Amino acid sequence: MRFRWQWTACLIVGLFPWPERPVAAGEVPVRASTQRARLTIPAGLPRYEIDASLDLSRKLVTARERVRFTNRSAVATRELVFHVYPRYKMKEEDRPALSKTLEVLRLSPEESMDAEGRRINIDRVQVGGQSAPFTFDPDVDTVMIVPLARPVGPGEMIVAEIDFNVELPDIWGRWGHHHGLTYLLNWYPVLAHHDDQGWERTPYVPWHQPWHQEAGHYTVRFDSPEGQVIASSGRITDRKPGAPGRQVSTIVASPARDFALVCSDRFEVREQQVGPTLLRVVSLPEHKANAEKVLEYAAEVLPLYERWFGPYFDDEFEIAPSFFGWNGNECSGLVLLDDRVMRVPSSGERYIDHLVTHETCHQWFWNVVGTDGYAETFMDEGLVNAFTAIRLDEKYGRNAPLINWGKGLTWLPTIGREDLRLSGYYGWRARGNNGPVIQDIKSMGNLNALFSLAYDRGGKVIEMIKNRLGDERFFAFFRKIYHEYAFETFHYADLKRELTAFDPSFDWNQFLDGWLVEHKDTDWAVEHVKVDAASDNNTGVRSVTVELKQSGEMIEPTVVLCRCGPDEIRVPIWPDRGSYDIPGAHVAHVPKEDRWVVTVQAPSAPSQVIVDPDHALLDSVPDNNRWKPEIAWRFTPFMTPLDESSQFQSYDRTSIVAGPFIDQYARGGFKIGAQRVNRWQATVWAGAEPALREAIFGGQFALVQFPWPHWSLGVFYEEGLYNFYNDKRHSGGRAFLRYRFLETSSFLIDDQGFAELYFGTGNEFWQGDDGRPVNGKLNAVGGRYRLSTLFPYWDPVQGFEIDATAEYGDRSFGSAATYVRIAGEFGVVRPIPTWSGEPSKSRIAVRVYGGYGGPDTVPLFRLGGGRRLRALDLSQDIGSSVWLSTFEWRFPIWRDIDQDLVDHILSVRNLLGAVFYDVGQSYLRGEWNPVVHGVGVGIRVDAILFAFLERASLRIDIAQPVGVGPGRSPVLWFGLNQVF
Ligand SMILES: [Zn+2]
Known part of the structure; x- marks a missing residue:
């Protein structure tokens, strides 16, 4: 009966053309649910009716939205305020931070940065059937204001109608269309949060979820091409044919925190009834194996959260893939998992479990119990972070490995879930950061700070509440919150008040403020x-x-x-x-x-x-918690850069790893590395360096975050044991003091911004000469400054690079020669604008390099090399001074190849080409050598490792010298990432 009534109501609503419809309340079909009755729905939540039509040929959604706002506050309002998030246009000053965030997510700005913006166009606004003016907040361009002719008093309501369309760019993100998948998140004008203080004009922050909005009752009629399978908030209550080749789906989400939808004609559906809830996992065919896992994990946690907190709010829950980059995204009644997560190798299934456990929990805390995502991110992310940890500790054991490498790969490093969770936080603190958890995300400034504070620290604070209350009372408290704040907003002030009322025996205000506002610690x-x-x-x-x-x-x-x-x-x-x-x-x-x-x-x-x-x-110094120090030992048959990266170490003890290795400089041999993350790092190795045809032995020791945060102090020494080619062996070492101001997120490349002072001793120049031995011993002091804004590092779209070094050797401190050696490099990369003024997918890279040295009888520089003049090999053209310039055109050959290899561990994204011209000259003994021209072509394979862990371009260049007489053959180079 209920269903028939609904169906009839939908039909009646559909029969009336929009503008003529009388303004009336209460006729929006509200779907009844067996469970929903167990949660109280506050009266007067906004009602949204949206008629949307998806035009895939124009990549456009055209919509008419009817909003009924009821003033639930005690004060009258003279305006309606909406968030229109797709109107966001990136400001130039936000580009560096956003580029860096995308780089951490291993996404190129071309794939995921919408430089154009302004994707929503508001055609018309009507209030009470009359055309109404509207403006956009000059300070917050995603806030639309509709002034009202008469004020809406407490308890009164008003209806507005908005005609708008949303363009769907081929860009990973919240709204767009990519690879046959349409995604609509935060895509429609939604009422801002309104209370006694008036309208909250929260800005849009693209790198997190600044949402602060009321739950609402949604009825959406979605007109799409036939064959589109929809995953959305709420549930499809009716589907009928539309115009030829089209279908109209009626979707009711009542209530829900927001309304999100993804659709594709490639979607497959898996369903399972979990108690009263229909669980639907929608996926692309290539996600099959992981889609089955997702279904299994969600079916486990749904009943668990019902036991912990109370009933799931609806009778349908969906999980679907999309293209957005940040792994998991909660929407009402819908969880989205990034395409790359859905293609994680089977060894990463626990990571998928972790994500499903986390995002599903947001249905309780964020969707039903709403939060101010802009000013109090902790209020859902801290809670969900803690609940997820509690669940996964129970299931797999505390700090169980997050990656379970498959057959034959078990020697690869893995990381404990708790180590991963806390190493980020302790690393952030070790770099001198601190601050309140309760602050808005713009003040936090970046994703790293937000994760460290709201998620990691915030999550541990929730666990410390559990530590004090005990399991039973802890869940009883959150069960109470879940029921009392259902479809309302739960603020930090509410948490303090509620916890004090729940357990008056303890000063919870002092506890919460101490941890979350005054950033105090325990040790x-x-x-x-x-x-x-x-x-x-x-x-x-x-x-x-x-x-x-x-x-x-x-x-x-x-x-x-x-x-x-x-x-x-x-x-x-x-x-x-x-x-x-x-x-x-x-x-x-x-x-x-x-x-x-x-x-x-x-x-x-x-x-x-x-x-x-x-x-x-959350102990501020976990090292001193043990009587006897413990060491995490590991032996591996092949040591990778992951083994030594700080992200793969225990956060609270020394780790030692040993095994054979080949590194990114093509050195190979045996290595032992020991480190205490954020404190010190030591490495000893013996092996061969094929480029020098030499057997080597060496070691390095560095104090990290010493003497101040962002600084490190260390020594490095390497000795050539035997040269297979000639009798020149390099030997020497240096002591250095480095200040890092732009750290790399990569496991493979050096920091993008640093300044360094060093003292070097040995038979090589210390900067930019790849350790090639000279005759005699050099002792020198030097300095280096490097800043690269070339993002992303594996194939820069734009930015510049400055690298300057100066080195001075003197007989008075034991050098065989007194010399000076100064070198500088400046490079820029720019996308080429097309005729329409938009940047194209190909780019120009230009750089100049100069080296000046004295005395001029000594060959202090070499012109040739894989990162220098590529038409010359390392032995040709040496000089006391050199100059060099490069002009390179980089272009796509095959974009979006998207080929996964070896159980998805390696994914080839793009194939790129390059045509280049290098020109340079060297100077020795008072004479300039002839100018050398080199032309060449190259290929770069842009590949991702383990879904999102690392990304690199493998580079092959072949270059031919021209104008230097006959008989010079081309030179071939292999390398990692672009030359600059
Ligand atoms: Zn979350």
Whole structure:
């Protein structure tokens, strides 16, 4: 009956042409749901009726939206304020930060940066059937204001009608069309948040979810070409033929936080009934294996969250792929997973589980319990981050590996889920960052700060609430919040008030503000452990005294664990209880100090003593939580750059990895690396350097984030053991002090911005000469400055690069020669504008390079090389000074190849070509050598490793010298990424 009524209502609504329709409330069909009745829906939520038509040939959505706003506040309003997010146009000053964010996501600006913007066009606004003026906020271009002829008082309502269209660019993101998939997120004019303070004109921040809006009742009639399979918020209640070759789907989402839709004629559907909820996973055929996993994971967490918090808000839940780049995106009743996630190799299935667990949880916290995503991101991301961690700890064990490499690849490095979660936070802190969790995302400034604060730190704060309340009361609290704030907005002030009301025995305001606003910390440490001789020789029982110190401003309850053979003794530390006894242990508080002495009767001598063994706390110095240091050891048959990257290490202990290696400079051999992330890093290697045809031995040690954040201080030494080609062996080392101001996110390339001072000793020049030995020993001081805004690093679309070095060697500090060597490089890359003024997909790269040195009898530079004049090899044209210039045209040969190899581990994205001209000249002993011209062609294979982990271009160049007489053959170079 219910369904027939709905169907009839839809039909009636559809029969009336829009403009003539009388303004009336209550006739929008509201779909009843068996579950929804269990959540209270506040009265007066806005109602949206949208008639949208998708024109795939014009890549355009034309729509008419009818909005009914009911003033739920205590003050009258004289305007309606809407967010029109697709109107966003990127400001030039935002380009660097956005480029950097995309680079971290391994997306090129060409793929995902909409330089044009202004994709929504508002044709007409009507209020109460009358044409109404509208303007856009001069400060926030995604805010549309419709002044009203008469004020709308508390409890009153008004209806507006907006005619608009949205262009669908072929760009990864929230609104667009790519590879046959249409995506419409945050695409329609939506009422801004309105309360007693008036309208909230939250700006659009493209790198996160600044949404702050009321839940609403949505009825959407979507006219699309036949054969389009839709995944959306709500549920399709009716589908009927439209114009020839078209279909009209009626979708009702009532209520929902927003209305999102993706569609494609390539979608496949998998369904499973999970309790009262129909779970639908929609995917592209190439996602098959992972789509099945997604269905399985979602079917597990839906009932879990219902048990934890309360019923899912609707009777249908969908998960679908799209192209946006940031892995997972929550919409109401719909979760989107990035295409690259859906193609993660089978070894990454736990990462998919992690994403599904996280995004599905947003249906409870974000969709039903709304938040201010702009000013209080923590209020959903912190909660969801914690709930996801609790769930995955239960399922896989704490800090279980996130990547389970498949057969034959188990030697590759993996990372514990908790290590990944916290290494980002501790790394961010080690770089000198700090700040309140409760601040708006524009003030946070970038994604790294937002993740570290709202997700990582925020998530641990939620876990510390659990630590204090215990499991049962913790979930009881959030179950209460879920029911009481259903379809409303849950603010930070509400959290403080509700938690205090729920548990008046503790000062929750101080706790929450301390952690989330005043950025205070806790730091427990095991200071001293004393093990007595066995008091009873038969049983081996002895007294173990553990001295604990807490140095942070936040004193959190914790646990001390004594590991004695197979036994684990846990002693709870309750800081507000003074001294106390528990069975088998005594806890004594040292008066007026943050110190505790724990005496445990242990069955044998303990092998380890740990405070906060379960990492329940966000301890600011996790290293000092153990009595005996622990080391994470690993031996691998092949050491990759991942093994040494900080992202793949434990965040709270030293890690050592050893094994054979080949690195990005084509050196190979055996290597041992040890590091304590963000503190120090040491490496020793022995092997061969084929480019020099030399056997080598070397080592490096660096103090990281020392003496200040962003700085490092280190030494490097390498000795040539044997040369297979001639008797020249290089040997030497240097000490350096580096300041990084633009760190790379890549596992393979050097930092993009740094300044460095060094002292070098040995038989080579220290900068830009790839360690080629000279006759005699050089001792020199030098400096280098490098800044590259060439984004993305694997194939720059635009930007510039400056690299300058100066080196001075002097006999007075032991050098065989007194010399000076100065070099500078400047390169630019620009997209070529087409006739329409838009940049095309091909680009021009130009650079100049100059090296000046003295005395002029010494060959201080070489002109040839894979990153210099490519028509000359390394042995030709050396000089005391050189100049060089490059003009290169880079163009696509085959874009969007999208070929996955080796179980999706390697994905070939694009094939690019290059035509170049290098010209240069060298100077020696008072004479200029002839100018050398070189022309060449090259191929670059733009490939992604493991879905989104790393991206690089493999470069092959072949160059021919011209005008230097007969008999010079072309030179072939292999390399990583573009030359500049
Ligand atoms: Zn989230």
